[in-house]
Amino acid sequence: MDYRLGKIYKIYTARSPHIYIGSTTQPLPHCLYNMRKDNVRQLLALGGTRIELIQRVACDSKDELNCTLVAVRADYIARGLTVISKLPDATTQLTPIICDCGKTTSKSHIGRHIKSAHHIAYLQTVANTIQYAVVLIYRNTNITPPANLITSVD
Ligand SMILES: [Zn+2]
Numbered sequence: 204m205d206y207r208l209g210k211i212y213k214i215y216t217a218r219s220p221h222i223y224i225g226s227t228t229q230p231l232p233h234c235l236y237n238m239r240k241d242n243v244r245q246l247l248a249l250g251g252t253r254i255e256l257i258q259r260v261a262c263d264s265k266d267e268l269n270c271t272l273v274a275v276r277a278d279y280i281a282r283g284l285t286v287i288s289k290l291p292d293a294t295t296q297l298t299p300i301i302c303d304c305g306k307t308t309s310k311s312h313i314g315r316h317i318k319s320a321h322h323i324a325y326l327q328t329v330a331n332t333i334q335y336a337v338v339l340i341y342r343n344t345n346i347t348p349p350a351n352l353i354t355s356v357d
Contacts, residue, residue, distance in 0.1 A: 204228050209260040209268040211275050214238070218249040221287045224257070224279060226272040231256060242287045266311055 205228055212231055214223040223243050227234045235254040238244065246252050260271045279286050299307050304325035308316040316322055341348040 204265070206264055206268055207261045209262050209271070211257040211260060211268075211272055212254055213257055213279075214243055214246055214252060214254050216246055216249050216252040218251055219246060221246065221285050222279065223288045224272070224276050224286055225288055226260075226268045228268075240288075246287075264312075266309060 208228045209226060210228070210231065211224065211226050212234065214225070214235065215221070221242075223240075223246060225234070225243075229237075231254050235247075235252070238247065257275055258271075260268055262268050262271070276286050276288065298309060300309055300313065301307050302313075302316060302322065304322045306316065306319075306321055338348075340346075
């Protein structure tokens with residue numbers, strides 16, 4: 204998916220007060236004919252259904268596109284319109300999470316985040332600190348360290 208091609212669109216018909224607002228990276232007509240969501244199919248069944256671009260959103264990720272989608276829907280709802288599309292999981296998926304490493308991520312990004320160089324560097328720091336602490340404990344007691352404990356931490 205090329206999220207630089209992100210778009211927010213609406214599907215509506217004069218025969219219903221209900222509006223569907225969605226996001227896509229695909230051309231819009233393609234979008235209308237491939238709609239499998241029940242609430243959109245109900246609008247299509249009424250006839251006279253139109254799809255219209257609300258805004259283009261050149262972004263880097265699905266999360267970013269979803270954030271805009273949530274904002275646009277909220278705006279339509281605030282104007283008293285009946286938006287039938289459900290909020291994407293974005294509301295929970297996008298809630299910021301501050302990782303122990305200090306970086307801000309989100310539920311939908313955490314899987315990728317924990318593989319990032321920044322997070323791995325943080326884990327290495329934690330591992331080094333723990334190892335150093337363990338070595339100090341052995342040095343300050345008469346307990347014999349396990350043979351596989353690396354003691355060259357100085
Ligand atoms: Zn992290």
